[in-house]
Amino acid sequence: MSIQDKLFITCPSCERRQLIPKWEKLLYVCPVCGKYLPLSAETRLKAVFDTGTMKEMDSKMSPADPLNFPEYEEKVEKQQKKTGMKESAVCATGRIGGIKAVCVVLDSHFFMGSMSSVVGEKVTRAIEYATQKKRPLIIFSASGGARMQEGIYSLMQMAKTADAIEEFSRNGGLYISYLTHPTTGGVTASFATLGDITLAEPGALVGFAGPRVIEQTIGKKLPKGFQRAEYLESHGFVDKIVERKDMRDTLIDLLKLHQGSEHHGITLLQKKEVAFGE
Structure with a gap:
């Protein structure tokens, strides 16, 4: 260098x-x-949490090689050395604007944020912790999808994480899903699109298959900006696009609204209307 x-x-x-x-x-x-x-998980968490309150969860969990996939272990070691991370998902607890919360960040620097069996386990444990402690949950998604080197073990994480989110929701938890570039594949088809409130960064690509694959499959040209955050917001898939400089302040506002609604019977729809001036 x-x-x-x-x-x-x-x-x-x-x-x-x-x-x-x-x-x-x-x-x-x-x-x-x-x-x-792309923003690293460490940088994003430091930007979101109140100074000195963040505590990482399950920091020692490392990818397995359930299929003995050729050269997978070597590639994992290379990614770990390059990024200083054990896996693409980092989970942490702390305070945001003084409010206790649980955050998960998928870091695209590590295997494009792909979902391995360990990523699914870490995400699920974070959701279950938020359920048990009755804390709001925030997940920042950035992923190329399921990790192909783990085959069905990776795909199983879609149902596992979605079930954990459903249990969290049944217990009255607030889940803010924050979509960043890119959020695709199995992550999009599971926990990333199950938020009570869905935020996105400007220009983020969000979808299952990529636009080129869709065009080749259906034999038609897609609308301009298809699958980008702005297009999704205009079609009701995303509640609000939030610039990175406003990320922490927006989360604080939403968490305070949620905290205040616990004893005042405010519905989720009303919270969105107040938060976004609708």
Whole structure:
């Protein structure tokens, strides 16, 4: 790595270079063109939680190799060395605006945030903890889908996580699903789209199959912006697009509304109307 690489990051969109501290201050949104770069789980959690309150859960869980898939273990070790993470999902508890909450972040830097059996287990444990402790749940999704090296073991996590969310909901929990770029495949088809309130970052691609695959399958051209956050918001799939700079403040507002509604009979629909000025 050159000295330039250690000091600067070049935007992949406008190709302008900026000092790394400037990128960090702006949560990796290009100050010139507004392009969103992937945000690490560590950076996102630090930006969301109140300082000094975050505690990671199940931090030592590492991917298994249930199918003895060729070179899978070597690739996992390479990803772990590159990112400093054990898996693509990081779960933590802490306070957001003084309110106790549980957060899960899928990090696209690790195997594109793909869902392995361990990712499914970590997500499920976090949901169950939130259910037991009666805390609101926030999941930031970013995923290429199920991890193919684990086959059916990965696909089983769709039902497992969805069932945990259903139990959480039956117990009156608030689940905020926060969709980031990209959220696709089995993650989209399970816990990512089961939120009571669904937020998304600008320009995020959200869907099961990619637009090119859909076009090839149906033999038709898709509408402009299809599967992007803005398109999904206009069609009611996403409740609100939230810029990264507003991420923490928006979550605090929603959590405070939820906390205040526990004794005042406010419905979920009413909470959305108040939160988003509808």
